[in-house]
Amino acid sequence: MxxxxxxxxxxxxxxxxxxxxxxxxxxxxxxxxxxxxxxxxxxxxxxxxxxxxxxxxxxxxxxxxxxxxxxxxxxxxxxxxxxxxxxxxxxxxxLRHPVDLMTGVEACVRALAVDHRLVLITKGDLLDQERKLAESGLGDLFDGIEIVSDKVPETYSRAFDAHGDGAAQALMVGNSMKSDVVPAIEAGAWGVFCPSEHEWELEWAEEPVTAPRYRRIKTLAELPQLIAGL
The missing domain is CATH 1.10.150.240 (Putative phosphatase; domain 2)
Incomplete structure (x- = not known):
């Protein structure tokens, strides 16, 4: 699909x-x-x-x-x-720290924005996340912005229904197994884990290695090629 x-x-x-x-x-x-x-x-x-x-x-x-x-x-x-x-x-x-994009992020997001609808789904302080998005220079590339209190399967079902064609035709990528990957897969989407150097203990979860819709990449620069091969 x-x-x-x-x-x-x-x-x-x-x-x-x-x-x-x-x-x-x-x-x-x-x-x-x-x-x-x-x-x-x-x-x-x-x-x-x-x-x-x-x-x-x-x-x-x-x-x-x-x-x-x-x-x-x-x-x-x-x-x-x-x-x-x-x-x-x-x-x-x-709350004032400058925005420093991860390696390969801008090229990845711009490439995927050509043929896909992009949705930012993030937790955190509303004002802080809005500030960082504005300073990142990526804001205009997203078709939807969801700043949520928590990330559970229903979060992804609602977001992908509102901004796309449902979870079955969606993919979520992030550095948190607990918040970005597992609940997205449970909602019916693909879940792609892109680990970061520093991990918060409260975001740890078991890796769903047997889930058909689970993938893992080293950096976001690998995402366009991964999606092209699915």
């Missing part, structure tokens, strides 16, 4: 993102070095992020609030105001 619609994840698929989180986590560990060793602190932060996803959603703002919460917990409420102020400043800095 012909693929007419292609869905793209944004963060760490089109442009670098997790590297900024890793850098901020390193600063966070330095700020709290007198209260917790780095490994323990990162474990507590991950617990807070997992706990808060249902309240704050995905993105930098929720991450910043989780850092503040973790700082209060590990210091038993004794965290200095100067540390909290620095955490907030680091969060604001993340």
């Amino acid at each position: 012909t693929i007419t619609t292609i869905g793209f994840d944004a963060d760490d698929t089109l442009w670098h993102n997790e590297v900024f989180f890793k850098g901020t986590q390193a600063k966070f560990a330095a700020l709290l070095a007198d209260y917790a060793d780095p490994d323990h602190l990162m474990d507590r932060l991950l617990e807070a992020e997992r706990r808060n996803l249902g309240h704050y959603g995905f993105g930098i703002k929720g991450f910043t609030l989780s850092m503040i919460e973790t700082a209060i917990e590990v210091t038993e409420g004794r965290v200095p105001a100067s540390v909290l102020s620095q955490i907030l400043a680091d969060g604001r800095k993340m």
Whole structure:
């Protein structure tokens, strides 16, 4: 069956993102070095992020609030105001970081836009994702934009019905097995995994190696050739 619609994840698929989180986590560990060793602190932060996803959603703002919460917990409420102020400043800095496209992204997206309908399907802060898309120079190439609170099979069914010919004639590509690949396949689409250098622990999932509609590529530059051969 012909693929007419292609869905793209944004963060760490089109442009670098997790590297900024890793850098901020390193600063966070330095700020709290007198209260917790780095490994323990990162474990507590991950617990807070997992706990808060249902309240704050995905993105930098929720991450910043989780850092503040973790700082209060590990210091038993004794965290200095100067540390909290620095955490907030680091969060604001993340919201201003420049957009740095992944290798081969622009050529790939432009090539596929000629014969396919393209849909950006991403999680995260609404304003932040809109800013990054605008600064990426890729916005005009997408026929649809979906900034969602989470990615489940129904997300892809709805998006590919709204912007294409349904999931059966669609393909989703991204760096998250849990959010971009598995639920897209469960919705009836193709799921293509394009791993990034940095992986967030909460986005891990088992690789669906036996799924007929699963594929894996090293970089997005390989996607046009992959699609041509399906």
